[in-house]
Every structure is written in structure tokens, then in C-alpha cells.
Amino acid sequence: MAKTHVSTSINGEPVEFLADPGSSLLDALRNTLGLTGTKEGCGTGDCGACSVTVDGRLVCSCLVLAVEAEGAEIATIEGMAQGEALHPLQRKFLEMAALQCGICTPGVLISARALLEKNPDPTETEVRFGLAGNLCRCTGYDKIVRAVMEAAAEMRETV
Template identity: 80%
Template sequence: MAKMHVATTINGEPEEFLCEPHDSMLDLLRGALGLTGAKEGCGTGDCGACSIMLDGRLVCSCLMLAPEAEGRKIDTIEGMAQGETLHPLQQKFLEMAALQCGICTPGVLMASRALLERNPDPTETEVRFWLAGNLCRCTGYDKIVRAVLETAAEMRGAA
């Protein structure tokens, strides 16, 4: 099979790469592009560790074929901080120890960001529902949920 040329935007920067038609976006991100934040937890779209934003929509990069990135906008965990300034969610996760081993954390942060972009004032139930696609073996999710809720309040100026 011939390699495919793909032109896309990743974390606000134009990017071009060659890939096989069957390459997953996760493999391309981690391998050819060196963006190792997204993790392969399951390879079947069940754990959320590989979550990225595709044109503003949360997707599992292990289920996305790399050629599907053509002409699209992709955001990864590497693009969440602005230079040395952490995104408010990242800062709150650190402050509240809402992370442990780090395998699920990038996907949880991407899902949390996607939620807050759609709903800046979620309830606890909405946060738990939104994060249901992210599996974590290290925590009971309580610190994660609290961190998302506190970030939402701070971003609204309600804290």
C-alpha cells in the first residue's frame, strides 16, 4: 500500500505527515509526531486514555484512522497549557492531587475540558456522566470530580 499524505492542524500548528491507510491517529501522534501524552490503555475506545479533540469533539484517537485527520483540527493534551502557564484544569488537578499514575490523566483532562467548553456550570452528576468514558484504576474519581467542579466555578468567577 502507498503511504498517504495528510495535512492537518495539531495544537494550532499546521502539520503534514505520511501514513499508512490503516495507521491509527494514536500511533501517529505517539510515534511519528512525538506527542506522547495520549496513552493506549485498551486500543478499543473503552478507557479514554487516548482522548483528543477533533474539530472540537472528544474522540478516542485509538479508534481514529490517521488519514481522517486530513484538513481537520486536532487538540492534544500537549496543547492544553499555554507555554509555561497551565490550563486551569491542569492547575486544579495538581492542587487537589486529582491524579496518580498519569496513564488516564491526559484523557480525563481532555474530557473535562470538553465538558467545560460545552457546559461551564456542570452539576456533579453531569461531571460524573461526562467522565464515565475514562477509566482510572488508581483513584475513586472523587478528587477528579471535585477538581473539575472547582475549576468550573473559578472559570465562571464564582469562587
């Protein structure tokens, strides 16, 4: 089968690549474009390790075809920091030890950012619900939830 030309925007930058018709967005990000921050955990959309946003909507990139990125705005973990300055979520995850092995961390951070963009003042229950699609085997969820809550508070103060 012939590859399809895809023009998209990733982390605010225009990107073009060739994709096999059946290849996933995850495969294109990692193997074609070298954006390896997005991780593959399960390949079935159950773990959230491959979470990215497509046109502002949180998705599991293992379930999205690469060709569906045509004309879309994609945000990955690589675009979360602003130059050398970490995003408040990234900083709080480090400060509060809300990560260990790192497989789930990019997806959790992207999911948390998507949550806070829609709801900048979530309750603990809303944070837990917002991150329910992300599985973590190392840290447990308490440190993650606390880090998201702290980052949300800090982000509200700087607005």
C-alpha cells in the same frame, strides 16, 4: 500499501505527516509526531486514555484512522497549557491530587475540557456523566470530579 500524506492542525499548529492507511490517529500522534502525552490504554475505545478532540468533538484516537485527520483541527494534552501557565484544569488536578500514575490523566483532562467548553457550569452528575468514558484505576473518581468542579468555578469567575 502506499502511505497517505495528511495535512492537519494540531494544537493550533499546521502539521503534515505520512500515514499508513490502517494506522490510528493515536499511533500517528505518538509514534510519527512524537506527541506522547496521549496514552494508549486499551486500544479498543473503552478506557479514554487516548482522548483528543477532532474539530471540537471528543474522540478516542485509537478508533480514528490517521488519514481522517486530513484538514481537521486536533487538540491534544500537549496544547492544553498556555506556554508556562497551566490550564485551570491541570492546576486543580495537581492541587487536589486528582492524579496518580498518569495513564488516564491526559484523557480525563481533555474530556473535562471538552465538557466545560459545552457546559461551563456542570452539576456533579453532569461531570460524572461527561467523564464516564474515562477509566481510572488509581485515584478513584471523587478527587477528579472535585477538581473539575473547582476548575469550572474558577473558569467562570475569570470570564
